Amino acid sequence: MKTSVAQGWPGGVYDVLVRQNIRQVAYVPDAGHSDLIERCSADPAMKTTVLTTEEEGVALLAGAWLGGDRGILLMQSSGVGNCVNMLSLIENCRMPFVTLITMRGEWGEFNPWQAPMGLATPDVLSRMNVQVHRVDVATDAAPTLDAAISQSYDGLLSSAVLLSQRLIGRKDFEAEG
């Protein structure tokens, strides 16, 4: 399935993960994350874990931090709904948490099944006390994530960075035929 992924941002985001000493990367894949996942998987200093559902990633990163590893959860907006109750772990334990979310269900979305969770994503995260930072311009991705990681791991907060579908690129269903 072809996507017109904005060039450049995954490299800058990867550099932020390295500089911020992110050691565990858990993900349910999204086409928009594929470049970043490849970079992280190729880095021997990062432990990447593919999940069966996004809520596993919330629990996994909590365990990682208990053991001294900083981590990040990569997912698409549909996965946010899967995380809701597990975020109570983060809230109750006042643990740091960072997630980088590629948005679906907006900006010319072809698939209506992506729309409900895409629309609800910022509100759902906010209701679970996760601070939401939306990025619409590719050059903002790395500095926004950098700030989010700092305030999460230094400031013990929960942060989500949403990469808009306009930035990631519309998923092109028609091209596949």
Place this chain on the structure above:
Amino acid sequence: MTDHLPLLNRRETVARLLCDRGEMLVVSGLGSATYDVAAAGDDPRNFYLWGAMGGTAAMALGLALAQPERPVLAITGDGDMLMGMGSLATIGARRPANLSVVVLDNEVYGETGAQPTAIAKGVDLVTVARGCGLEAPDDIRDMNGVGTLAERIHRPDGPFLANIKIDTHEYVRVLPARDGAWLRTRFREAVLGVAP
């Protein structure tokens, strides 16, 4: 089914597993597993879940990856393990050698009125675990098996799962601290030597 055998006492079972724990780090699943681990003796290297159902094994996975030199043990009930069954696939794919998952299986949701779990209807967690690539012995049904298991969970050649058949008796609740922020600070101080 070998119903003629008396089922194991969960408190004796968990106490036996943890009596020579060494450097072991423990994550316990919500409900009775948390009470069992507390009853075996409070320890700052225990992380007691009081919620986050389905997350015990996944949390232990993250911990095991972060602390590869120490044995990590998830102790939980069959209800929690069924909810987090996908995490067995995640663990099987990731293959942390230092992670063991022990399921205290009484075939009921003990905290909510003893409604039968899927295990009571024939679902087999050992087969699931093997299918996910974990080493898993047959269901453990006696204290000899628990004794063997107590040594096995220290061997760094996992990932490993054991399903222990326990009785449904409700023991006096031994309630550990439930302030998660305090528990995690205590854990990190004990394991990492750092304050938050």
